Amino acid sequence: MTKLMQWLFGASLLGGLWALVSFDLLDLNLPHTYREVAWPMPLYLLVSFGCFSLATVGYRVATFNDCDAAAKELQEQIREAREDLRRRGLKM
Amino acid sequence: MASRKTTQPKRDTEDKYSILLPTYNERENLPLIVWLLVKYLGESGFNYEIIVIDDGSPDGTLEVAEQLQKIYGGDKILLRPREKKLGLGTAYIHGMKHATGNFIIIMDADLSHHPKFIPEFIQKQKEGNYDVVSGTRYRGDGGVYGWDLRRKLISRGANFLTQVLLRPGASDLTGSFRLYKKSALESLVERCVSKGYVFQMEMIVRARQLNFTIGEVPISFVDRVYGESKLGGNEIVSFAKGLLMLFATT
Numbered sequence A: 001m002t003k004l005m006q007w008l009f010g011a012s013l014l015g016g017l018w019a020l021v022s023f024d025l026l027d028l029n030l031p032h033t034y035r036e037v038a039w040p041m042p043l044y045l046l047v048s049f050g051c052f053s054l055a056t057v058g059y060r061v062a063t064f065n066d067c068d069a070a071a072k073e074l075q076e077q078i079r080e081a082r083e084d085l086r087r088r089g090l091k092m
Numbered sequence B: 001m002a003s004r005k006t007t008q009p010k011r012d013t014e015d016k017y018s019i020l021l022p023t024y025n026e027r028e029n030l031p032l033i034v035w036l037l038v039k040y041l042g043e044s045g046f047n048y049e050i051i052v053i054d055d056g057s058p059d060g061t062l063e064v065a066e067q068l069q070k071i072y073g074g075d076k077i078l079l080r081p082r083e084k085k086l087g088l089g090t091a092y093i094h095g096m097k098h099a100t101g102n103f104i105i106i107m108d109a110d111l112s113h114h115p116k117f118i119p120e121f122i123q124k125q126k127e128g129n130y131d132v133v134s135g136t137r138y139r140g141d142g143g144v145y146g147w148d149l150r151r152k153l154i155s156r157g158a159n160f161l162t163q164v165l166l167r168p169g170a171s172d173l174t175g176s177f178r179l180y181k182k183s184a185l186e187s188l189v190e191r192c193v194s195k196g197y198v199f200q201m202e203m204i205v206r207a208r209q210l211n212f213t214i215g216e217v218p219i220s221f222v223d224r225v226y227g228e229s230k231l232g233g234n235e236i237v238s239f240a241k242g243l244l245m246l247f248a249t250t
């Protein structure tokens, strides 16, 4: 099953469940509160997922390591390498 | 007098690591990366070879490579040039055909990938007998140097989206610093169709599909010192297309 199919499958499952409760498709005579809670649920989920995404990405951008030490080390090694290679007769 | 045992720790003599270095206009960088490779791999005593795949660089990269071969020896530095620029994906395939190691290491020759991590890759591979060991900028001590806020935001955003949509089981999909079992790499490149950044992504996604095990090692990515790296509108569009393609087909 491709990822797209997995998503469609998941979405239709949730969508079906949601419709079932919101519109009481099976005539289960669910309490009114159930329907009231279920009805705006997709929007809630969407908004919370959006917030979660923004927070996660924001946090990860803020904590993205800047490898200053690695860059410095590399610069030193480049100098060392140049000298050594020249000694060995490399014409750059 | 009893037996003369060497006190040196014994290495697995069978394991050999072939490092593929595709180059296009890397005259400045190639000697430096080779020097670093020899330093770190030589010190740790691994059996290795460096395969340089130059695509007819107009700046004379091949000529520098020939000089390096003289310095370090033809058993350590192998030259497998091609006539013209044919792209990274086919460069790997070309290099792999000539590799004699049972492990293959793929890295950029532009010094953004530091050879000091290779012993860690090898260590990691042995720990879990992984099929693939991938360097990651997004975990642990991993990170980047020389990226502004915009670049970091795009990178993290794209990575998050990819994780949500593909759940690939590896944290760095677009990085190209990896170690593969040769057999694993062979079956992967056979299946991979995309190019550029997406190629690296596809490799990991297909690895998951084939139930290959993936280990990860945090790396510091120092953006290329000489020459420039590009991340423009074009790259973003082709990334998005590739992501959707993988989403719909894998």
Ligand SMILES: Nc1nc2c(ncn2[C@@H]2O[C@H](COP(=O)(O)OP(=O)(O)O)[C@@H](O)[C@H]2O)c(=O)[nH]1
Residues within 6 Å of the ligand: B022, B023, B024, B025, B026, B053, B054, B055, B085, B086, B087, B088, B091, B107, B108, B109, B110, B112, B224, B228, B229, B230
């Ligand atoms: N042989 C070969 N090497 C290439 C080609 N394109 C890029 N490279 C090399 O592949 C590595 C990554 O290059 P590139 O994707 O341009 O760099 P990035 O954008 O900084 O990741 C460098 O070592 C380049 O020299 C190509 O068409 N053929």
